[in-house]
């Protein structure tokens with residue numbers, strides 16, 4: 001038995017072709033997507049276990065540290081993975097990657113002149129708990145310049161990948177930080193047509209979750225597609 | 240006024256950007272951080288069925304290879320069962336992740352050929368891999384499917400392939416091969432644009 005997903009709201013997501021995000025011009029399909037009814041191919045999905053993920057994988061302050069702590073503002077990013085029905089999504093894989101505090105990625109293609117931090121890798125992963133909660137410890141990433149307009153800057157952001165229970169729930173997004181003036185100026189953020197959808201990508205400063213004299217906290221909930229409470233049979237009787 | 244339905248909206252997608260590999264495939268990108276990299280073994284050692292190798296290139300609207308793409312695969316086993324849906328061989332994951340060679344842009348994936356899957360209303364679906372592509376410049380991950388040219392009879396009745404109105408575009412979802420090695424190129428835009436799915 002498999003439950004169907006709510007239709008993805010394509011007017012809420014960014015369109016494939018966004019004139020001001022130049023890379024999308026040659027990488028956006030011109031034909032309409034073919035809408036298909038969900039079947040087992042879309043409504044099942046991979047699962048991950050604690051045996052594949054180490055406890056330290058969600059601690060970016062430690063998971064690549066060689067000689068000491070990374071440079072930067074120590075932060076906690078926490079929240080829940082929920083679906084559109086507000087139901088928690090337990091035991092699902094959340095993966096993140098980000099620039100260091102200076103705005104530089106540990107990637108051979110990143111040639112930004114900000115320094116690489118020898119103690120910061122910039123990626124982490126975790127499984128949500130039985131109530132859909134996740135938590136990472138990291139440093140706040142820096143803004144960085146990129147080649148779109150000649151003076152385009154990405155707001156501080158963390159890339160986030162989430163699975164859910166169905167392959168059709170697969171989602172990659174970016175989390176921004178409350179109060180960042182670059183959010184309104186970013187061509188990638190602004191591919192999203194609805195301001196409410198943008199607001200939903202901005203993590204809130206969460207003083208209740210800070211660790212006094214240690215780390216500041218941001219709260220970020222991730223919402224995956226909801227599923228209908230009705231079910232359909234994917235396999236004939238007796239198969 | 241009426242009552243609020245009180246649903247939440249799905250979090251909007253954003254591009255995976257140019258550095259997706261350090262997040263999702265760090266080992267493949269030459270960055271040693273995790274003890275276990277995920278997505279390397281789709282079928283596992285015990286899987287029944289024909290072992291296959293698929294190679295291809297993803298190209299953009301100018302014909303250039305998209306070298307920073309990341310592709311995920313989701314498939315049934317040789318009996319047409321997805322993990323989680325029923326019993327599959329021990330170690331059969333059904334899921335994998337590949338990135339192309341940074342120089343050539345060519346990707347390679349190794350797995351087993353899936354069986355026919357029973358779809359809605361008991362209708363058979365031809366053997367296929369479900370693919371999901373993300374990259375810089377792709378605002379929402381693109382879903383598509385890869386079918387096999389040596390399953391022509393099943394393809395002719397497949398509920399997704401037959402839904403494609405322009406018959407010649409069905410070929411964009413069909414890999415060509417000899418039963419063991421297959422070629423499957425994906426075109427994001429242009430004359431041979433692959434059919435992408437809203438799933």
Ligand SMILES: [Fe+3]
Nearest residue numbers: 154157159256
């Ligand atoms: Fe980034």
